[in-house]
Amino acid sequence: MKTLDWNTLFGERARRIQASTIRELLKLTQRPGVISFAGGLPAPELFPKGLAAEKAAAILRDKGEVALQYGPTEGYFPLRAWVAEWLGLSPEEVLITTGSQQALDLLGKVFLDEGSPLLLEAPSYMGAIQAFRPYGPRFLTVPAGEEGPDLEALEEALKGERPRFLYLIPSFQNPSGGLMPLPARKRLLEMAMARGLVVVEDDAYRELYFGESRLPSLFELAREAGYPGVIYLSSFSKILAPGLRVAFVAAHPEAILKLTQAKQGADLHSPVLNQMLVHALVQEGFPERLALIRQTYREKAEAMLSALDREMPAGVRYTRPKGGMFVWMTLPEGLSAERLFQRAIEENVAFVPGSPFFAEGGGENTLRLSYATMDRARIEEGVRRLGRALKGLLALV
Numbered sequence: 001m002k003t004l005d006w007n008t009l010f011g012e013r014a015r016r017i018q019a020s021t022i023r024e025l026l027k028l029t030q031r032p033g034v035i036s037f038a039g040g041l042p043a044p045e046l047f048p049k050g051l052a053a054e055k056a057a058a059i060l061r062d063k064g065e066v067a068l069q070y071g072p073t074e075g076y077f078p079l080r081a082w083v084a085e086w087l088g089l090s091p092e093e094v095l096i097t098t099g100s101q102q103a104l105d106l107l108g109k110v111f112l113d114e115g116s117p118l119l120l121e122a123p124s125y126m127g128a129i130q131a132f133r134p135y136g137p138r139f140l141t142v143p144a145g146e147e148g149p150d151l152e153a154l155e156e157a158l159k160g161e162r163p164r165f166l167y168l169i170p171s172f173q174n175p176s177g178g179l180m181p182l183p184a185r186k187r188l189l190e191m192a193m194a195r196g197l198v199v200v201e202d203d204a205y206r207e208l209y210f211g212e213s214r215l216p217s218l219f220e221l222a223r224e225a226g227y228p229g230v231i232y233l234s235s236f237s238k239i240l241a242p243g244l245r246v247a248f249v250a251a252h253p254e255a256i257l258k259l260t261q262a263k264q265g266a267d268l269h270s271p272v273l274n275q276m277l278v279h280a281l282v283q284e285g286f287p288e289r290l291a292l293i294r295q296t297y298r299e300k301a302e303a304m305l306s307a308l309d310r311e312m313p314a315g316v317r318y319t320r321p322k323g324g325m326f327v328w329m330t331l332p333e334g335l336s337a338e339r340l341f342q343r344a345i346e347e348n349v350a351f352v353p354g355s356p357f358f359a360e361g362g363g364e365n366t367l368r369l370s371y372a373t374m375d376r377a378r379i380e381e382g383v384r385r386l387g388r389a390l391k392g393l394l395a396l397v
């Protein structure tokens, strides 16, 4: 059998395509007995399985010829209209995508050329870095903390550069858990408006707030200010079911049109049955569902934080999130999260080492813990195991 060296056959862009650390780790965490804090996998107990089974059967029975046929690239219109109304927009400002992950890839395809400056936070969502990297951007980063990006550093970065866009996650940032306060949001918007800077706001965790109410998105603030340059992403993954792969982009109709054209070349349209199912599921008890989800993650976060407070040795720092799915941990300087990961896996506990969240490198002593998937007992046991692994590593230094 003749062998081929595929690496010589792939295109130049393929050399920039790297595996997703989260996806690779998830394979590892399938091992029985492993308690995984790795993937931001929503709590399976929250999936509306019974209602989904009932609605899917009805859709196929009563509207099977629509559900099983090709559909419009923009999305199943009743769902687009529902999303538009939910956001206070017109349907022409909404595009349904196959997860926000596809929206990130389409944004790279539409906005980025080889060497284009692209501004994002450090750390930032590694799935976005993975989506953008094949288009060959020149990454520029600003530090992100518990209150969002460092606005002084942002101002400095914008002095000498015209980035194609700024990508950020203002609410419950992945991985750092940061929540941008309202004044910072307004100041960032002023900076964007003054420069005509396009801002991509990834609001995947918009509904997962633990406080009384949701802060206005940059997108909402921009509409109030009459600025069309914010492109808004959110998803049904964290509020319904990630396996359905249904999300949306909200933006100026001209941006939506170009992203739609790019989507035609990617997948023609998102699965019609899944879109119809999402549309059916949001018709019944949606506000109550959101309240249950917030309560569930608030309790899981509290379980993890109280376990960390008990089990973590001195010198280990971690965030206390006000929403979202993640705790961001910083080990004492010089300690490697990758080395900790090796010891943790031996203790049957997993997390995501932090460095893949840094587009320009760094973060070797950081790691991300997701409390979303496990129940309280496994969160407590997993943190005990993590504590054992950490104390073992500290004993070596």
Ligand SMILES: Cc1ncc(COP(=O)(O)O)c(CN[C@@H](CCCC(=O)O)C(=O)O)c1O
Pocket: 020, 022, 023, 026, 038, 039, 040, 041, 098, 099, 100, 101, 102, 125, 127, 169, 174, 202, 204, 234, 235, 236, 237, 242, 246, 247
């Ligand atoms: C900021 C942000 N933007 C987009 C996504 C992807 O959401 P979709 O499910 O594609 O709508 C995510 C989902 N990230 C999770 C899920 C990744 C799950 C996986 O790769 O299996 C994580 O960071 O673990 C996100 O956090």
